[in-house]
Amino acid sequence: MSRLDSAIRRLEAQRACLDHAARLIETVPGPVVELGLGNGRSYDHLRTLLPAREIFAFDRQIDAHPDCVPDARHLVLGDFKDTLPTALRRIGAGAALVHADTGTGESQRNAKLAAWLSPRLVAITTAGGVIISDQELVGIKAAPLPLPKGVAAGRYFLYRAG
Amino acid sequence: MSRLDSAIRRLEAQRACLDHAARLIETVPGPVVELGLGNGRSYDHLRTLLPAREIFAFDRQIDAHPDCVPDARHLVLGDFKDTLPTALRRIGAGAALVHADTGTGESQRNAKLAAWLSPRLVAITTAGGVIISDQELVGIKAAPLPLPKGVAAGRYFLYRAG
Numbered sequence: 001m002s003r004l005d006s007a008i009r010r011l012e013a014q015r016a017c018l019d020h021a022a023r024l025i026e027t028v029p030g031p032v033v034e035l036g037l038g039n040g041r042s043y044d045h046l047r048t049l050l051p052a053r054e055i056f057a058f059d060r061q062i063d064a065h066p067d068c069v070p071d072a073r074h075l076v077l078g079d080f081k082d083t084l085p086t087a088l089r090r091i092g093a094g095a096a097l098v099h100a101d102t103g104t105g106e107s108q109r110n111a112k113l114a115a116w117l118s119p120r121l122v123a124i125t126t127a128g129g130v131i132i133s134d135q136e137l138v139g140i141k142a143a144p145l146p147l148p149k150g151v152a153a154g155r156y157f158l159y160r161a162g
Numbered sequence: 163m164s165r166l167d168s169a170i171r172r173l174e175a176q177r178a179c180l181d182h183a184a185r186l187i188e189t190v191p192g193p194v195v196e197l198g199l200g201n202g203r204s205y206d207h208l209r210t211l212l213p214a215r216e217i218f219a220f221d222r223q224i225d226a227h228p229d230c231v232p233d234a235r236h237l238v239l240g241d242f243k244d245t246l247p248t249a250l251r252r253i254g255a256g257a258a259l260v261h262a263d264t265g266t267g268e269s270q271r272n273a274k275l276a277a278w279l280s281p282r283l284v285a286i287t288t289a290g291g292v293i294i295s296d297q298e299l300v301g302i303k304a305a306p307l308p309l310p311k312g313v314a315a316g317r318y319f320l321y322r323a324g
Contacts, residue, residue, distance in 0.1 A: 001210075002203070002206045002207035002210040002211075003201075003202065003203040003206040003207070003227065003229075003230060004173065004177055004180075004203040004204055004206060004207035005177070005207070007173055007203055008170065008173045008174060008177065011166065011169055011170045011173070012170060014166065015166055015167070015170065018166075039165075040165065041164070041165040041166040041169055042166055044164045044165040044166060045164035045165070045166035045167070048163075048164040049164075065165065067165075068165060
Protein backbone atom coordinates (compact mmCIF):
# COMPACT_ATOMS: atom_id res chain seq x y z
CA MET A 1 0.00 0.00 0.00
CA SER A 2 1.48 3.33 -1.04
CA ARG A 3 1.36 6.48 1.03
CA LEU A 4 -1.29 7.74 -1.39
CA ASP A 5 -3.43 4.64 -0.72
CA SER A 6 -2.84 5.11 2.98
CA ALA A 7 -3.83 8.80 2.93
CA ILE A 8 -7.06 7.98 1.11
CA ARG A 9 -7.90 5.24 3.63
CA ARG A 10 -7.16 7.52 6.56
CA LEU A 11 -9.39 10.32 5.24
CA GLU A 12 -12.17 7.89 4.32
CA ALA A 13 -11.98 6.37 7.81
CA GLN A 14 -12.12 9.83 9.36
CA ARG A 15 -15.16 10.75 7.31
CA ALA A 16 -16.91 7.46 8.12
CA CYS A 17 -16.32 8.04 11.86
CA LEU A 18 -17.55 11.64 11.74
CA ASP A 19 -20.66 10.68 9.76
CA HIS A 20 -21.35 7.78 12.13
CA ALA A 21 -20.87 9.86 15.27
CA ALA A 22 -23.12 12.62 13.94
CA ARG A 23 -25.94 10.07 13.75
CA LEU A 24 -25.11 8.67 17.21
CA ILE A 25 -25.52 12.07 18.87
CA GLU A 26 -28.77 13.05 17.16
CA THR A 27 -30.65 13.10 20.48
CA VAL A 28 -27.71 14.20 22.66
CA PRO A 29 -27.64 17.94 23.41
CA GLY A 30 -24.43 19.92 23.57
CA PRO A 31 -21.77 21.58 21.43
CA VAL A 32 -19.08 19.90 19.33
CA VAL A 33 -15.37 20.09 20.11
CA GLU A 34 -12.70 19.77 17.42
CA LEU A 35 -9.38 19.14 19.11
CA GLY A 36 -6.69 19.88 16.57
CA LEU A 37 -8.07 22.17 13.88
CA GLY A 38 -5.14 21.44 11.57
CA ASN A 39 -5.96 22.29 7.97
CA GLY A 40 -9.64 22.63 8.88
CA ARG A 41 -10.94 19.79 6.72
CA SER A 42 -12.66 17.81 9.46
CA TYR A 43 -13.95 21.02 11.06
CA ASP A 44 -15.52 21.89 7.72
CA HIS A 45 -17.02 18.40 7.50
CA LEU A 46 -18.45 18.67 11.02
CA ARG A 47 -20.13 21.99 10.36
CA THR A 48 -21.60 20.59 7.14
CA LEU A 49 -22.92 17.54 9.03
CA LEU A 50 -24.12 19.46 12.07
CA PRO A 51 -25.17 22.95 10.96
CA ALA A 52 -27.28 23.54 14.08
CA ARG A 53 -24.49 22.80 16.58
CA GLU A 54 -21.98 25.17 18.05
CA ILE A 55 -18.50 23.91 17.18
CA PHE A 56 -15.43 24.93 19.18
CA ALA A 57 -11.98 24.31 17.74
CA PHE A 58 -8.86 24.01 19.89
CA ASP A 59 -5.36 24.18 18.49
CA ARG A 60 -1.94 25.58 19.21
CA GLN A 61 -2.02 27.87 16.18
CA ILE A 62 -4.00 28.49 13.01
CA ASP A 63 -2.85 26.44 10.01
CA ALA A 64 -6.29 26.09 8.46
CA HIS A 65 -7.61 27.47 5.20
CA PRO A 66 -9.10 30.93 5.98
CA ASP A 67 -12.59 29.61 5.10
CA CYS A 68 -12.24 26.97 7.82
CA VAL A 69 -11.30 29.16 10.77
CA PRO A 70 -14.05 29.55 13.38
CA ASP A 71 -14.95 32.99 14.71
CA ALA A 72 -13.05 34.24 17.76
CA ARG A 73 -15.63 32.94 20.24
CA HIS A 74 -15.36 29.40 18.88
CA LEU A 75 -11.60 29.28 18.42
CA VAL A 76 -9.41 28.45 21.42
CA LEU A 77 -5.73 28.94 20.68
CA GLY A 78 -2.93 27.66 22.89
CA ASP A 79 -1.30 24.52 24.21
CA PHE A 80 -3.89 21.87 25.17
CA LYS A 81 -2.28 21.77 28.63
CA ASP A 82 -3.38 25.36 29.11
CA THR A 83 -6.68 25.37 27.25
CA LEU A 84 -8.26 22.01 28.14
CA PRO A 85 -8.47 22.40 31.92
CA THR A 86 -10.81 25.38 31.45
CA ALA A 87 -12.47 24.11 28.26
CA LEU A 88 -15.79 23.24 29.85
CA ARG A 89 -16.24 26.83 31.00
CA ARG A 90 -15.38 28.03 27.52
CA ILE A 91 -17.79 25.74 25.65
CA GLY A 92 -20.57 26.31 28.18
CA ALA A 93 -21.86 22.73 28.47
CA GLY A 94 -20.62 19.16 28.13
CA ALA A 95 -19.91 18.35 24.50
CA ALA A 96 -22.16 15.98 22.56
CA LEU A 97 -19.21 15.14 20.31
CA VAL A 98 -15.46 15.49 20.74
CA HIS A 99 -13.21 14.80 17.77
CA ALA A 100 -9.56 14.54 18.78
CA ASP A 101 -7.14 14.31 15.88
CA THR A 102 -3.91 14.94 17.71
CA GLY A 103 -1.53 12.25 16.45
CA THR A 104 1.83 13.04 14.94
CA GLY A 105 4.36 10.74 13.29
CA GLU A 106 5.96 10.04 16.68
CA SER A 107 4.33 7.10 18.46
CA GLN A 108 5.93 7.70 21.88
CA ARG A 109 4.81 11.30 21.92
CA ASN A 110 1.34 10.26 20.75
CA ALA A 111 0.97 7.73 23.58
CA LYS A 112 2.07 10.28 26.17
CA LEU A 113 -0.36 12.89 24.91
CA ALA A 114 -3.20 10.34 24.65
CA ALA A 115 -2.66 9.35 28.29
CA TRP A 116 -2.80 12.99 29.36
CA LEU A 117 -5.83 13.71 27.16
CA SER A 118 -7.92 10.64 28.07
CA PRO A 119 -9.54 11.81 31.32
CA ARG A 120 -9.75 15.39 30.07
CA LEU A 121 -11.68 14.42 26.95
CA VAL A 122 -14.15 12.47 29.05
CA ALA A 123 -14.45 15.42 31.45
CA ILE A 124 -15.65 17.77 28.72
CA THR A 125 -18.09 15.26 27.18
CA THR A 126 -21.71 15.09 28.31
CA ALA A 127 -23.25 11.77 29.42
CA GLY A 128 -24.15 9.86 26.26
CA GLY A 129 -21.82 12.01 24.15
CA VAL A 130 -19.36 10.47 21.72
CA ILE A 131 -15.57 10.80 21.54
CA ILE A 132 -13.71 10.09 18.29
CA SER A 133 -9.97 9.85 18.69
CA ASP A 134 -7.14 8.92 16.36
CA GLN A 135 -5.29 7.66 19.46
CA GLU A 136 -6.46 4.97 21.85
CA LEU A 137 -7.67 6.48 25.13
CA VAL A 138 -6.65 4.80 28.37
CA GLY A 139 -8.04 4.37 31.89
CA ILE A 140 -11.30 6.15 31.21
CA LYS A 141 -14.93 5.67 32.17
CA ALA A 142 -16.23 5.56 28.62
CA ALA A 143 -17.37 2.53 26.64
CA PRO A 144 -15.62 1.72 23.35
CA LEU A 145 -18.07 1.73 20.44
CA PRO A 146 -17.86 -0.44 17.32
CA LEU A 147 -16.27 1.33 14.37
CA PRO A 148 -18.35 2.05 11.30
CA LYS A 149 -18.10 -0.35 8.36
CA GLY A 150 -14.89 -0.17 6.38
CA VAL A 151 -12.78 1.39 9.14
CA ALA A 152 -9.87 -0.84 10.15
CA ALA A 153 -9.40 -1.56 13.86
CA GLY A 154 -6.82 0.76 15.39
CA ARG A 155 -7.17 3.51 12.81
CA TYR A 156 -9.75 5.38 14.91
CA PHE A 157 -11.29 4.86 18.33
CA LEU A 158 -14.88 5.67 19.29
CA TYR A 159 -16.21 5.95 22.84
CA ARG A 160 -19.55 6.75 24.45
CA ALA A 161 -19.19 8.81 27.64
CA GLY A 162 -20.94 7.29 30.65
CA MET B 163 -19.39 18.93 -0.27
CA SER B 164 -17.02 19.58 2.61
CA ARG B 165 -13.28 20.12 2.28
CA LEU B 166 -12.83 16.61 3.64
CA ASP B 167 -15.05 15.20 0.86
CA SER B 168 -13.16 17.30 -1.64
CA ALA B 169 -9.73 16.12 -0.41
CA ILE B 170 -10.84 12.48 -0.68
CA ARG B 171 -12.13 13.02 -4.23
CA ARG B 172 -8.94 14.79 -5.26
CA LEU B 173 -6.69 12.00 -3.94
CA GLU B 174 -8.91 9.29 -5.43
CA ALA B 175 -8.83 11.07 -8.79
CA GLN B 176 -5.05 11.37 -8.58
CA ARG B 177 -4.69 7.67 -7.83
CA ALA B 178 -7.09 6.71 -10.63
CA CYS B 179 -5.07 8.80 -13.10
CA LEU B 180 -1.72 7.38 -11.97
CA ASP B 181 -3.03 3.79 -12.12
CA HIS B 182 -4.55 4.39 -15.55
CA ALA B 183 -1.42 6.05 -16.93
CA ALA B 184 0.79 3.23 -15.64
CA ARG B 185 -1.23 0.82 -17.78
CA LEU B 186 -1.12 3.16 -20.79
CA ILE B 187 2.69 3.26 -20.82
CA GLU B 188 3.26 -0.47 -20.39
CA THR B 189 4.94 -0.74 -23.79
CA VAL B 190 6.47 2.75 -23.84
CA PRO B 191 10.12 2.87 -22.82
CA GLY B 192 11.57 5.69 -20.70
CA PRO B 193 11.80 7.02 -17.17
CA VAL B 194 9.07 8.65 -15.10
CA VAL B 195 9.11 12.31 -14.08
CA GLU B 196 7.34 13.57 -10.96
CA LEU B 197 7.06 17.33 -11.20
CA GLY B 198 6.32 18.61 -7.72
CA LEU B 199 7.43 16.03 -5.15
CA GLY B 200 5.42 17.72 -2.39
CA ASN B 201 4.80 15.36 0.51
CA GLY B 202 5.96 12.43 -1.62
CA ARG B 203 2.65 10.53 -1.68
CA SER B 204 2.23 10.32 -5.44
CA TYR B 205 5.96 9.62 -5.84
CA ASP B 206 5.52 6.69 -3.46
CA HIS B 207 2.50 5.52 -5.43
CA LEU B 208 4.40 5.72 -8.73
CA ARG B 209 7.33 3.69 -7.45
CA THR B 210 4.90 1.07 -6.11
CA LEU B 211 3.12 0.92 -9.48
CA LEU B 212 6.27 1.01 -11.59
CA PRO B 213 9.08 -0.67 -9.65
CA ALA B 214 11.19 -1.26 -12.76
CA ARG B 215 11.21 2.38 -13.90
CA GLU B 216 13.65 5.11 -13.01
CA ILE B 217 11.70 7.96 -11.40
CA PHE B 218 13.08 11.49 -11.27
CA ALA B 219 11.45 14.02 -8.95
CA PHE B 220 11.70 17.77 -9.48
CA ASP B 221 10.83 20.31 -6.82
CA ARG B 222 11.95 23.58 -5.37
CA GLN B 223 12.74 22.04 -1.99
CA ILE B 224 12.23 18.85 -0.01
CA ASP B 225 8.98 18.75 1.98
CA ALA B 226 8.44 15.01 1.63
CA HIS B 227 8.47 12.32 4.28
CA PRO B 228 12.10 11.06 4.55
CA ASP B 229 10.98 7.63 3.20
CA CYS B 230 9.72 9.32 0.03
CA VAL B 231 12.80 11.28 -0.98
CA PRO B 232 14.60 9.90 -4.05
CA ASP B 233 18.37 9.40 -4.00
CA ALA B 234 20.52 12.33 -5.11
CA ARG B 235 20.74 11.17 -8.74
CA HIS B 236 16.93 11.11 -9.06
CA LEU B 237 16.16 14.30 -7.18
CA VAL B 238 16.40 17.61 -9.01
CA LEU B 239 16.06 20.57 -6.67
CA GLY B 240 15.46 24.13 -7.80
CA ASP B 241 13.00 26.38 -9.54
CA PHE B 242 11.37 24.66 -12.54
CA LYS B 243 12.53 27.63 -14.66
CA ASP B 244 16.10 26.58 -13.95
CA THR B 245 15.74 22.81 -13.84
CA LEU B 246 13.29 22.02 -16.66
CA PRO B 247 15.28 23.45 -19.61
CA THR B 248 18.06 20.91 -18.92
CA ALA B 249 15.79 18.13 -17.62
CA LEU B 250 16.10 15.88 -20.66
CA ARG B 251 19.88 15.71 -20.21
CA ARG B 252 19.37 14.89 -16.55
CA ILE B 253 16.83 12.09 -17.06
CA GLY B 254 18.75 10.64 -19.99
CA ALA B 255 15.82 9.88 -22.33
CA GLY B 256 12.31 11.12 -23.09
CA ALA B 257 9.96 10.25 -20.24
CA ALA B 258 7.30 7.58 -20.67
CA LEU B 259 5.23 9.31 -18.00
CA VAL B 260 5.25 12.84 -16.62
CA HIS B 261 3.09 13.64 -13.60
CA ALA B 262 2.81 17.37 -12.99
CA ASP B 263 1.08 18.31 -9.77
CA THR B 264 2.00 21.94 -9.60
CA GLY B 265 -1.24 23.75 -8.78
CA THR B 266 -1.61 26.08 -5.82
CA GLY B 267 -4.69 27.79 -4.45
CA GLU B 268 -4.12 30.75 -6.79
CA SER B 269 -5.79 30.25 -10.17
CA GLN B 270 -4.03 33.14 -11.97
CA ARG B 271 -0.62 31.88 -10.90
CA ASN B 272 -1.60 28.33 -11.88
CA ALA B 273 -2.63 29.40 -15.38
CA LYS B 274 0.61 31.31 -15.90
CA LEU B 275 2.75 28.39 -14.74
CA ALA B 276 0.71 25.92 -16.84
CA ALA B 277 1.27 28.06 -19.95
CA TRP B 278 5.01 28.11 -19.26
CA LEU B 279 5.13 24.40 -18.46
CA SER B 280 3.02 23.14 -21.40
CA PRO B 281 5.66 22.99 -24.18
CA ARG B 282 8.35 22.01 -21.70
CA LEU B 283 6.43 19.00 -20.44
CA VAL B 284 5.88 17.83 -24.01
CA ALA B 285 9.56 18.38 -24.76
CA ILE B 286 10.69 15.95 -22.06
CA THR B 287 8.10 13.26 -22.95
CA THR B 288 8.88 10.52 -25.44
CA ALA B 289 6.56 9.85 -28.42
CA GLY B 290 3.63 7.82 -27.10
CA GLY B 291 4.38 8.86 -23.52
CA VAL B 292 1.66 10.15 -21.21
CA ILE B 293 1.40 13.44 -19.34
CA ILE B 294 -0.85 13.76 -16.28
CA SER B 295 -1.37 17.33 -15.14
CA ASP B 296 -3.53 18.91 -12.47
CA GLN B 297 -3.63 21.99 -14.74
CA GLU B 298 -4.86 22.19 -18.31
CA LEU B 299 -1.98 22.41 -20.77
CA VAL B 300 -2.25 24.84 -23.65
CA GLY B 301 -0.99 25.13 -27.24
CA ILE B 302 0.76 21.78 -27.28
CA LYS B 303 1.18 18.97 -29.80
CA ALA B 304 -0.25 16.26 -27.55
CA ALA B 305 -3.66 14.62 -27.77
CA PRO B 306 -5.98 14.85 -24.76
CA LEU B 307 -6.88 11.39 -23.46
CA PRO B 308 -10.18 10.40 -21.81
CA LEU B 309 -10.03 10.43 -18.02
CA PRO B 310 -10.42 7.17 -16.12
CA LYS B 311 -13.85 6.31 -14.74
CA GLY B 312 -14.93 8.32 -11.72
CA VAL B 313 -12.64 11.30 -12.36
CA ALA B 314 -14.59 14.51 -12.92
CA ALA B 315 -13.73 16.59 -15.98
CA GLY B 316 -11.35 19.41 -15.13
CA ARG B 317 -9.90 17.76 -12.03
CA TYR B 318 -7.00 16.21 -13.98
CA PHE B 319 -5.83 16.36 -17.56
CA LEU B 320 -4.25 13.48 -19.49
CA TYR B 321 -2.34 13.79 -22.74
CA ARG B 322 -0.51 11.43 -25.09
CA ALA B 323 2.64 12.95 -26.58
CA GLY B 324 2.78 12.76 -30.40
